[in-house]
Amino acid sequence: MSGPLHKFDRPNSYIGRSVVRPDAKRLVEGQGNYVDDLQLPRMVHAAFVRSPYAHAKIISIDTSNAKSVTGVVAVFVGNDINSQVKPWTATLTHLKGMRSPPQLPLADAVARWQGEPIVMVVAQSRAIAEDACELVEIEFEPLEPVCNTEIAAQRGTPLIHPELDSNVAWEREVVAGDADTAMQGSDITTLERTFHFGRHTGVTLESRSVVTEFNKSDDTLVFHYSGQAPHMMQAVLSKHLQLPEENVRVVARDVGGSFGIKIHTYGDEIATAVAARLLCRPVKFIADRLESFSSDIHAREHRVHGKIAVNKNGEIVALTFDDVTGIGPYSMYPRTSAIECNQILNLTGAPYKIENYYAKGTVVFQNKNMMCQYRAVGHPVAMAVCDSLIEDVAHEINMDVVDIRRRNLIADDAYPVTSATGMKFNELSHHQSLDSLIAMMNYDQLRNDQKSDRAAGIYRGIGLVSMVEVTNPSPMFYGVGGAPIAAQDGASIRLDAAGALHVSCSVTEQGQGTNTILAQIAAEVFGVDIDRVKVTTGDTANVPYGGGTWASRGAGIGGESVLLAAKALKDQVLDVAASILQTSADSLDIDAGTVINIADGAERMDLGELGKIVYYRANELPPDIKPELIATRHYRVTDYPFVFTNSAMAAHVEVDVETGFVKVLDFWVVEDCGRVINPKLVDEQIRGGVVQGIGGALYEECLYDDDGQLLNATMADYLVPMAAEMPDIHILHVETPTTTSNLGAKGAGEAGTGGAPAAILNAVNDALRPLDTAIHQMPMTPERILKALYPDKL
Amino acid sequence: MKAPDFQYQCPRTLNDALVQLSSDDVECQPLAGGQSLMPMMNLRLAQPEMLLDLNNIAELSFIREAGSHIEIGAMVRYATLLESKLIHHHIPLFVQALPHIAHAAIRNRGTIGGSVALADPAAEMPALLKALDATIEVVSKSSTRTISADDFFLGTYETALRSDELVHSIKVPVAISEHRYGFYELARRHGDYALAGVAIGAHSVEPYTNLRIVFFSISDCAVRAVEAEDALNGKLSNDSTALGNALETLSKLNYYEDANASSATKNHLARVVMQRALSKLSTAVS
Amino acid sequence: MSQKTNIALSVNGEQVQASVPARLNLVDFLRDHLGLTGSHVGCEQGACGACTLSVDGVMVRGCLMLAVQADGANIITVEAFGESVTGEQLQQSFVEHNALQCGFCTPGMLASGIDYIESGGSTDRTHIRKHISGNYCRCTGYQSIVDAIASVVEGRNSLAVETKQTPGAEESGTSNKRAGE
Structure with missing residues (x-):
């Protein structure tokens, strides 16, 4: 970076400083406010009877025994709840041809996945509700389940929705240039691979949780939930419970992990709202872990067949692939379940110059739990497919995996660039990031060590990935397609009588430190100490209208709205100060809570004094001064559909070739997320993301049998990464602030999860290469690696 | 999920526990450390009519040297085994293996007797006892039996223990210098x-x-x-x-x-x- | 209806009496009956570790112990971890190292960390990682938690060195000791 020092780069700026999170102290002392902590008068508890079958007709339901249990308040079957709800349909108009049948909270005639809620029991305690659930008798007629994505679309396969002519939900083709022709030629090397990505899920430590209050007198609903998008949820509840939007308040206090899991419309949560309305008393629903595994959205079940062609210089001349993904029996509302496939079609190969490109995506229905957007939507698949093909083909033509990237990555000075898939990229730093990565990891030394290790029978591998991450989405992501999802966010900041700032913002906090960085921005831009800034998020009654926190948009969009509001408020405050001090506003500034002269830095007036004059002794002000000590600003990205970030990552692993166990020895990340507001918080986003990515690469998978039964729906059986197996993760930054905003911040929440699987996959295959085998299936479990090593025996 | 309802008894003596266990009125499920049984109950996979809590029976918590054996009471917890000097001196296989069993908080509650009586095919303890040629002392209201580890474990969650019996203790031969x-x-x-x-x-x-x-x-x-x-x-x-x-x-x-x-x-x-x-x-x- | 049992116990230094159904587990009792919502319920099968708390000086899973079994016990939950020197140091270190994001695993992580430090654990990162590997965190990737624990141990080690060099000075106050030590 050259040019003059930016204001935010000055030594005492709050921007770029690892400020400690003010809310962390509360959380370490057990003073959090999670949904399940809420106790309300007359509150009752919900539990659900869920389908034990992946696909079955519901012949009859007998709830008489359940109703007779002491402490049971109500037992609701499908029509009791569904009749109160306007069905929802999860399609978006910009995903052309997409279809998905209408959905209601409870399965009525047919259950379409194991875990689908059928009967709701409400009782004095969760334990009693569960007792009663055991006494509900349902007669089923099992139907043939459709689970395998490869055959779901084939003719002759049973239809999950007979009203549709096939099990296909959506298809899309992307064509650029002429890949077929480009792949011909004597100096072209082509390479094909088939990749399998297992289903996994978010496993938020706090499960999905809802407490709903309904006040009959004024027809208002309060929905306390553990989620990421209060205003979206308000719109959904309003529309489908048919309440005026202003009568629905959605509150998200502390959220115990989210990762995209808690941004969807779940039948059991809607049923909880309906029950509160029917019973006129608060109803609590806390998903237990079994319910979480079988009903929280899953992600990533993809089969991708990919082909790459390079010339003898290692330049990519064409990339083609087709992706088939299964999304469960319906598309998830309101974001739809086609987005992950769409992201893969858009992002595969995005860091590279590729002119000839062909991609086809097929999204099918199946009788498994629903899939939808989970952290790094589509990225892990897109990056793993492309960068695995690149590393494999590099070896094919005897080229180093770093060299082949350098030949193909888009030049740092080439932007703006539009990719073969139509994505617009700007201000990326692939080469600088890769150079920085290579230096940090001591690449050449590692390669030398690798040779000597191999001679000693130790199989270590090095794998890289260069990636882009979608952040700061514009309305082109969802709003354009008709979803009630705001792409803009708003912030209000007011100066109180004591000179403190109160910020309220429509993005949300799920532990990333959103509230902290909003306070940093407000404190810096306005000019107060950060401990004089209080932040409110997560309450539709108390924050401006906006989208919430997802798709790595909290800092870039919410942060910019705070910046704009702080600037506006500062101007307003200085107008008042100028009037009181009988000077011009442009001769004044605010620093550390005091109005000062710009010229000599002299302190003119404490903000507390200004506040007291305005609020208590306004008689001292000239009558033409009408002070506004509150400012609200909104921000949306206008120049680009998305503001992309980039990063380069590397993994160093050791494969035990006798057991198939993989040990991750080291992991490095160079991230360019634009302006870094709080380095510590950004690094922690990346680290947590990398570990989730390692989980997807090595451990995590929702295992289903052929009948659509989820086999490992417990935390003992679904393997999330734990501390002992994880490496320390080394992080460096390249800072290329985006010029789409004053703040210059892009997102950082998903890079680790999006890139780590590709790096791990490449590292494992690098370790296996001398043994002439490879694996292209995630997670790379010991058994799968052993099967690759000993195909004749296992 | 929450555990289904059950009756609960917490006897203070082994004899009281055995009397309760032999009663035909109610089907008793002994509760030792609970680190396997409680999860099963919380998943409603185990639904005991009565839970017979053994945690207050002090006479089942001992580690002592008895000639060429170490005797370990059924209610001795994994954490206690790991801290025991007798175990460290005389049962080196335990010292190697116990840190691999679950996690500290689980080892603080889980008991050797509970693990023996459960006979989880994936658990370490039954294998350790067979490798050590240990014997298991079981008691009922009317009898005492000594069963070799080889004969005790019969299958998945299946042992030679009768429904009126409890594991009393485990006898492990002390290691001598040639043993490996x-x-x-x-x-x-x-x-x-x-x-x-x-x-x-x-x-x-x-x-x-x-x-x-x-x-x-x-x-x-x-x-x-x-x-x-x-x-x-x-x-x-x-x-x-x-x-x-x-x-x-x-x-x-x-x-x-x-x-x-x-x-x-x-x-x-x-x-x-x-x-x-x-x-x-x-x-x-x- | 379920059989109820009277229990009397000490919770965070306060004497508590209650009548509880047998099936009520300890963490639900603390949360729902006493309003101590700091301990969290993440899986109810002992796998996630979020409900880990101290019973008679020993860290246990609150979901794998019945409330009736806590009769006569001395319970310390996250709300009172700060009253021990180790607990306070570790809480502070967690804040400084940002060893938490969403905070849901934090009570259990702190419990395991306190246990590690008080049982004489070293700054060896592999040892720390193993000791907390029964506690699940989805947010941090664990590194900052390891940093936070290691930093407290390091601080104590340097304090111990200073103490050696200064005759008469004694390290004070470690509560939360393991029973029987």
């Missing part, structure tokens, strides 16, 4: 149940004598590889032919399959863990 022990398991994550594991005891190496090679997490219960023992007993540790023969016999074991490993994979891993455990048979007494 090995332990190796392959767990995806530290503290997880293993994909395959083995515990080995030998009265000596060079040559091997009285080998006991016991696998866990591969079959329906802790399983002794008797043919492998036979192939190795009397042979030196560098006898690769004997080792090869021993490894071959492992294909005859009954492997179960689960979502993470086929029986062929289990067989393959059994060979690996046995070789690795043999190669590090350690000194018995420090």
Whole structure:
């Protein structure tokens, strides 16, 4: 970076400083406010009877025994709840041809996945509700389940929705240039691979949780939930419970992990709202872990067949692939379940110059739990497919995996660039990031060590990935397609009588430190100490209208709205100060809570004094001064559909070739997320993301049998990464602030999860290469690696 | 999920517990450390009519030396075993293996007797006791029996324990200086149940004598590889032919399959863990 | 209806009496009956570790113990971890190292960390990682938690060195000791 020092780069700026999170102290002392902590008068508890079958007709339901249990308040079957709800349909108009049948909270005639809620029991305690659930008798007629994505679309396969002519939900083709022709030629090397990505899920430590209050007198609903998008949820509840939007308040206090899991419309949560309305008393629903595994959205079940062609210089001349993904029996509302496939079609190969490109995506229905957007939507698949093909083909033509990237990555000075898939990229730093990565990891030394290790029978591998991450989405992501999802966010900041700032913002906090960085921005831009800034998020009654926190948009969009509001408020405050001090506003500034002269830095007036004059002794002000000590600003990205970030990552692993166990020895990340507001918080986003990515690469998978039964729906059986197996993760930054905003911040929440699987996959295959085998299936479990090593025996 | 309702008794003496257990009025489920039973109840997979809590029976919590044996009361917790000097001096196999069993907070509650009575095929303890040639003292209101570990574990969650009996204690022969022990398991994550594991005891190496090679997490219960023992007993540790023969016999074991490993994979891993455990048979007494 | 049992116990230094159904587990009792919502319920099968708390000086899973079994016990939950020197130091270190994001695992992580430090654990990162590997965190990737624990141990080690060099000075106040030590 050259040019003059930016204001935010000055030594005492709050921007770029690892400020400690003010809310962390509360959380370490057990003073959090999670949904399940809420106790309300007359509150009752919900539990659900869920389908034990992946696909079955519901012949009859007998709830008489359940109703007779002491402490049971109500037992609701499908029509009791569904009749109160306007069905929802999860399609978006910009995903052309997409279809998905209408959905209601409870399965009525047919259950379409194991875990689908059928009967709701409400009782004095969760334990009693569960007792009663055991006494509900349902007669089923099992139907043939459709689970395998490869055959779901084939003719002759049973239809999950007979009203549709096939099990296909959506298809899309992307064509650029002429890949077929480009792949011909004597100096072209082509390479094909088939990749399998297992289903996994978010496993938020706090499960999905809802407490709903309904006040009959004024027809208002309060929905306390553990989620990421209060205003979206308000719109959904309003529309489908048919309440005026202003009568629905959605509150998200502390959220115990989210990762995209808690941004969807779940039948059991809607049923909880309906029950509160029917019973006129608060109803609590806390998903237990079994319910979480079988009903929280899953992600990533993809089969991708990919082909790459390079010339003898290692330049990519064409990339083609087709992706088939299964999304469960319906598309998830309101974001739809086609987005992950769409992201893969858009992002595969995005860091590279590729002119000839062909991609086809097929999204099918199946009788498994629903899939939808989970952290790094589509990225892990897109990056793993492309960068695995690149590393494999590099070896094919005897080229180093770093060299082949350098030949193909888009030049740092080439932007703006539009990719073969139509994505617009700007201000990326692939080469600088890769150079920085290579230096940090001591690449050449590692390669030398690798040779000597191999001679000693130790199989270590090095794998890289260069990636882009979608952040700061514009309305082109969802709003354009008709979803009630705001792409803009708003912030209000007011100066109180004591000179403190109160910020309220429509993005949300799920532990990333959103509230902290909003306070940093407000404190810096306005000019107060950060401990004089209080932040409110997560309450539709108390924050401006906006989208919430997802798709790595909290800092870039919410942060910019705070910046704009702080600037506006500062101007307003200085107008008042100028009037009181009988000077011009442009001769004044605010620093550390005091109005000062710009010229000599002299302190003119404490903000507390200004506040007291305005609020208590306004008689001292000239009558033409009408002070506004509150400012609200909104921000949306206008120049680009998305503001992309980039990063380069590397993994160093050791494969035990006798057991198939993989040990991750080291992991490095160079991230360019634009302006870094709080380095510590950004690094922690990346680290947590990398570990989730390692989980997807090595451990995590929702295992289903052929009948659509989820086999490992417990935390003992679904393997999330734990501390002992994880490496320390080394992080460096390249800072290329985006010029789409004053703040210059892009997102950082998903890079680790999006890139780590590709790096791990490449590292494992690098370790296996001398043994002439490879694996292209995630997670790379010991058994799968052993099967690759000993195909004749296992 | 919440546990289903049950009746609860918490006797202070072993005798009271045994009287309750022998009652025909109500079906009693003894509760030891609860680190396996409570999860089963919280998943509503176990629905006992009455829970007989053994945690207040002080007379079941002891570790003592009795001649050539160490006696361990059924209610001794894993954490206590790990902290015990007697265990450290006399049962080196425990010292090797216990840190691999679950996690500290679980070991603080889980008991040796509970693990023995449960007979989880993936658990380490039944295999350790078989490898150590331990015996299990069981008691009922009217009788006391001593059952060898070899005869005690019958199948998945199946033991020789009658419904009116409790595990009273475990008798483990003390290690002497010639004894050697090995332990190796392959767990995806530290503290997880293993994909395959083995515990080995030998009265000596060079040559091997009285080998006991016991696998866990591969079959329906802790399983002794008797043919492998036979192939190795009397042979030196560098006898690769004997080792090869021993490894071959492992294909005859009954492997179960689960979502993470086929029986062929289990067989393959059994060979690996046995070789690795043999190669590090350690000194018995420090 | 379920059989109820009277229990009397000490919770965070306060004497508590209650009548509880047998099936009520300890963490639900603390949360729902006493309003101590700091301990969290993440899986109810002992796998996640979020409910880990101290019973008679020993860290246990609150979901794998019945409330009736806590009769006569001395319970310390996250709300009172700060009253021990180790607990306070570790809480502070967690804040400084940002060893938490969503905070849901934090009570259990702190419990395991306190246990590690008080049982004489070293700054060896592998040892720390193993000791907390029964506690699940989805947010941090664990590194900052390891940093936070290691930093407290390091601080104590340097304090111990200083103490050696200064005759007469004694390290004070470690509560939360393991029973029987």
